[in-house]
Amino acid sequence: MDRREFIEQVAAWSAGTCLAVPLFDVRAVLAAEERPKGKPLVVVVKGKDYEALVDKVLKPLGGMAAFVNQGDRVVVKPNIGFDRRPEQAATTHPDVVKAVVRQCLDAGARRVLVFDRPVNDARRSYARSGIKEAVESIDDSRVRCEYVKNRDFVPVKIADGKSLDEFDFHRDALPPECDCYINVPVAKHHCQAKLTLGLKNVMGVIGGNRGLIHRDLPRRIADLNLVIRPKLTIIDATRILLRHGPTGGKLEDVKVLDTLIASADTVAADAYATTLFGEKPDYLGSTVAAAKLGLGEMDLSKVKIITP
């Protein structure tokens, strides 16, 4: 091979490689999901056995089969945001996550992904929250609890956004990669947002600079929820963080409630969960903004609350 031949080949190969890169449409097509008619249901249950509690909270909603169909690709999104232990109430309880994942598998899910984009080091957060261990203890090849990678995020247009036009989202949490998104947040204090519940939990599937969201937190959280529409939200209030959230760390700030809240309507679930902290639903700007966008019902008098 002489020099000329080499240059020619390099040129040919580079041209080929450049042209071969698939130009994929990054704008996810979002099927506008119709909200079910009638009063939204919110189920509230109490109990010490958190795995059994998940069963109990889903029963009035028709069980997991009402949300997960045979062969669905499911995303279970807990809060694994921080390098904290379960009893510190900064992350979703591992038993709750495990029970939800197991329910999805029993309902016939083809694949269940459990992930979050933690604030702290992902390995530490996954390990210390106990969630990775709990999920992997199920030992089913359909379940994966993996760390997110930068290349997982794709930009998505937010057509009706009030404060955001576009943001990066995890592609596995979006259709067509995801048939059923199950939101499993933990209920806790948050200084700027007041509380972090179901709507704010979407912060864990977005990429890019999350600090930008904080410039107009309530409306931007609502805007993000235009893209991620959970079929089911289970708020973990087995123990709640009353102060110094969202990180917490002091056990004096934790109150054990042994409660789970489930609803197909994230806004209604958030509205109810707010009352656990002794506040009215309009205490949270994000709930108000989301209700305005038509994402759900925040007026608890128009919600059917079931406490079996």
Add this chain to the structure above:
Amino acid sequence: MLVLFLWLFRRTEYTGADQLAGGENLFFRLDPLSAAAAMLAARQFIALFWPALIVLALTIVLGRFFCGWICPLGTLLDYFHRLLRPIARRTNRFCSTAALGCERETAASTMPTKAQPGATVLQKARRLHSARYILLIVVLLAAVFSFPLVGFVDPLALLTRGMTLWGDPTLHRGVDAGLEWLDGRWGTEAVEPFVGKHLIPFRATVFRLAGVSAAILAAIFALELVARRFWCRNCCPLGAMLGLLGRWSLVRRLPAEICKPCGDCAELCRMDALGDGLSAEDCILCMDCVDLCPKGIAKFVVKRSKRQPRPVDLSRRGALAGMAVGAAIPGLAAAAQMIRPRKDDPYLLRPPGVGDENTFLDLCVRCGECMKVCPTGVLQPAVLESGIEGIFSPRLMFRHVFEQTYCEYTCTLCGQVCPSGAIPRLTEAAKLRRPIGLAYFDHLRCLPWGEGTPCIRCEEMCPVPEKAIKILNTFTIKDADGFELEIQQPYVDRYLCVGCGICESNCPVEGPSAIRVQRLGSPNPGTEVMLKPRDGPKIQPDSTPASPSGRP
């Protein structure tokens, strides 16, 4: 041994436990040169280095076995050489065939005559033998004057640093790019978790001085073109040290002289240790000569040599020059500082638990293990921020061109891997009692303070259970659309702040953060006049020796 080294290197990472299994820094603790230099510089016995004593004892008995059987750099150089051989045979261009070990064929076809083209190169290379002794003298003498040079020439430090700063991030990026391209096709989805877990590092930190580290390493490998194990023969001060200790070793090759007219072994010896009779300072007990001796004469025996060892390849002039340089470097560096005084950089933050800067620099052997293990990649090598003697020493950088990161609140891994104790081994509680620094707001740039935009990202992130960032004022303003925005203006509780820098790394302000962590005791930027009056420290003073700078 190379496999062990690579395995330990890969293991030097956060794997889910707060305590590492131990032994990740084994190779450094075996290294008598690092041990000697750190102990001389810090003027204390460092018990962590006890494995080095075993190496010293074994060297006195066995000779320079470390270089042939343990040193991972030496092994890598040998592999690299094997890689080079076919190329060299084909091109015969860059170097002499003799230097590349093709002499076996030449020796077989033509009688070995000293008129081979490589002979001159070899002879020249041989003459550099004294360089390693001079380097050794320079390093040790500079250490006596508390000027740490060992990290620049210690083979293990050079190798580990090159792999940490350049090799690992490159490996991660390369493999990751490949996996991204494959995108789970052809069954690669199944291997992805395995690759991610065992073969590549978890994150690809962009390190400063990565290019420099890689270039130094590349130069050492390139010297292989001049002569086999050129670095080990001529430059390595650790090899020099072990060679001197092993001069009277009991394990010897026989015959000590090469047999005329064959002399194949002298040509083949990767260390050129058989030039005119066996030189124990050079022999690394690789046993090549035993394997390759055409007549099966060569063997190693345990025997006290009656012969007086050959004189060391070091002239009096060389020794004196080494001593002069070793003594002069610290003085010159000090003089350089007098001409251009080193700024007391308030942002030069050292790893958790490190107290006095000078003691730290004396103890640190620049191995790069802490930067390797750091799960967040916040540890970066210093360039010139603490003078020439501080190059490659670890510092925290929360925000630079490529990264925004922080020190994990409860992580104590850097202290666990430090082979010399420069970074103390701390418990979680002890780490939190010794702040890395203290955060200060830049009120003009902070969004709620400077422009009335809601944002207390720093408060949200703060890992201190009581929150070291608190809210001073809360009020609402209306934006252009009449939408009510709640503004919370934060301040730092200096008695709670641990200086982890998560606020600095997460601040949404572009460019330098609006909240920055400064070294304890560094000049106060004068922003805290607006802060609430404080009612005294809420943290109990440390019962263990506190950091010398203390609370501000």
